[in-house]
Amino acid sequence: MKAFKIPARVCCLVALVVAAFAPLAQADRLKDITSVQGVRNNQLIGYGLVVGLNGTGDDAPFTDQTFANMMTQFGITLPPGVNPDSENVAAVTVSAELPPFSKPGQAIDITVSSIGNADSLRGGTLLMTPLKGADGNTYAVAQGSLVVGGFGASGADGSKITVNVPSVGRIPGGATVERSIPNFFAKGDSLTLNLNYPDFTTARRVAEQINDLMGPDVAQALDATSIRVRAPRDSSQRVSYLSVLENLEVDPAEAKARVIINSRTGTIIIGQNVRVSPAAVTHGGLTVTINENPQVSQPNALSDGDTTVTPQSQVNVQQGDGRMFKFDAGVTLDQLVQAVNQVGAAPGDLMAILEALKQAGALKAELVVI
Structure with a gap:
């Protein structure tokens, strides 16, 4: 070419x-x-230490080991058997996204997350942390003071309150790009x-x-x-x-006919191209209530009889209002919603109706459950 x-x-x-x-x-x-x-963006990750915490650091063994290794690199050797055990230090992971065409010297935002049992990173400072890509090469170096949106407080009796997530923070422009990614x-x-x-x-x-x-x-x-x-x-x-x-x-093409169901939240999204073939639907249910009222029979104080418990169960069955409605050929989204609203079906009932229509081959759409 x-x-x-x-x-x-x-x-x-x-x-x-x-x-x-x-x-x-x-x-x-x-x-x-x-x-x-x-x-495309490229993900970077690193492991480092946050210092300067006000007693809210962690006591994980890898934090003490990392802190001791850092002190050794600075020429400070701890006495044998001495454990740093500082509550002002926390081990963290540092993650960032390197935008395309990033050049050395540019700054990128980073996210700092505790990996130990630190209570909060508020007020901490991230020490110099290399950020590596999937190939193992260092593409940026991070350092700076954290901005933490959450906070926590605790009392002497053990009660505590936490707002948002204090164990995660960000540093805007906290990493400097050291190497460009070939493209x-x-x-x-x-x-x-x-x-x-x-x-x-x-x-x-x-x-x-x-x-x-x-x-x-x-x-x-x-x-x-x-x-x-x-x-x-x-x-x-x-x-x-x-x-x-x-x-x-x-002008993009119209989206595929889809019905999205979130069973956890009860959310149902029906696309505009959803169609229904001729079908008759009835939906109702039985409500069964069982009440246990045991009767205790107590013998006379002068007799030799034993105390007995006689179980008494009361079972009530209530038939729900299950009206039938019919879908004609080529029913549109508006007509489908109107028919369901007339029946008064709850989101859970509508999920069951849509799933049954799909199994019957009457729902001309892809059913996606998330």
């Missing part, structure tokens, strides 16, 4: 054309629905756009929209996720090229 260059005046003209199409209704920008392959953004004659939500129709529309703007065969949909686009090799031109593409607006 041959490389090509785009003159600056063409880029400006393309930008004007994109701006002219901005008012299109229900259109999304490519930057909102796609990402460039290879341009292949400017390599090759093409780049690949990946849809955030795979869809064949959306992928086709993205490729067609780019080809309409840039010329035939510039973009090619590879599958439901990826669209390969020819791009100039020069880095500066590629940046201008992408700035035009990411502001191009495309």
Whole structure:
């Protein structure tokens, strides 16, 4: 595939054309629905110590070992058998995300979390901690004073109160990037756009929209996720090229018909494309209540009889109001909601109705339980 260059005046003209199409209704920008392959965040993690705590540190053995090792590196040797056992120190993990194209000297935010039994990290200072990537290389170094949103208080009788989470804190700009991560953004004659939500129709529309703007065969949909686009090799031109593409607006395809059920919270989300085939539904239940009222028979004080307990059970059965309603062919979301509301079904009942409709083959949607 041959490389090509785009003159600056063409880029400006393309930008004007994109701006002219901005008012299109229900259109999304490519930057909102796609990402460039290879341009991604990278996770970093490290292990360190937080000092300066007001007696809220931990007493874990690995904390004492880490503290002793640090003192040794500073040329201070603790006497044999002496345990540091400082309540002002806590062992922590430090995590961060390294944004794409980060350069040495830039600052990134970090999150500091206690891994021992520290009560709070409030007021603590993180000592210099290397942050490593999945390959084991150090990409940043963290240090600084923590910002902790939670706090706790305790009394002499053991009562205590905790607000939010005091064992986790953040340091804005607390790490300095020491090494850049290689990327292949400017390599090759093409780049690949990946849809955030795979869809064949959306992928086709993205490729067609780019080809309409840039010329035939510039973009090619590879599958439901990826669209390969020819791009100039020069880095500066590629940046201008992408700035035009990411502001191009495309009408995404309608989402799949889905019903999302969260059984823990009772939340039910029904998509707009959900349809129901002809079906009749009735939903009601039996309420069974059992009351135990044992009767105690006490003998006369002058007799030789024994105390006996006679069980008496009372069972009540109540039939719920189970009205039947019918779904006609092609019932829409609004009609489905209205029918269920007329019956007065609770969220738990609606879950059972939707699951039964799915098993009967009447619910034309994907049922997702989370």
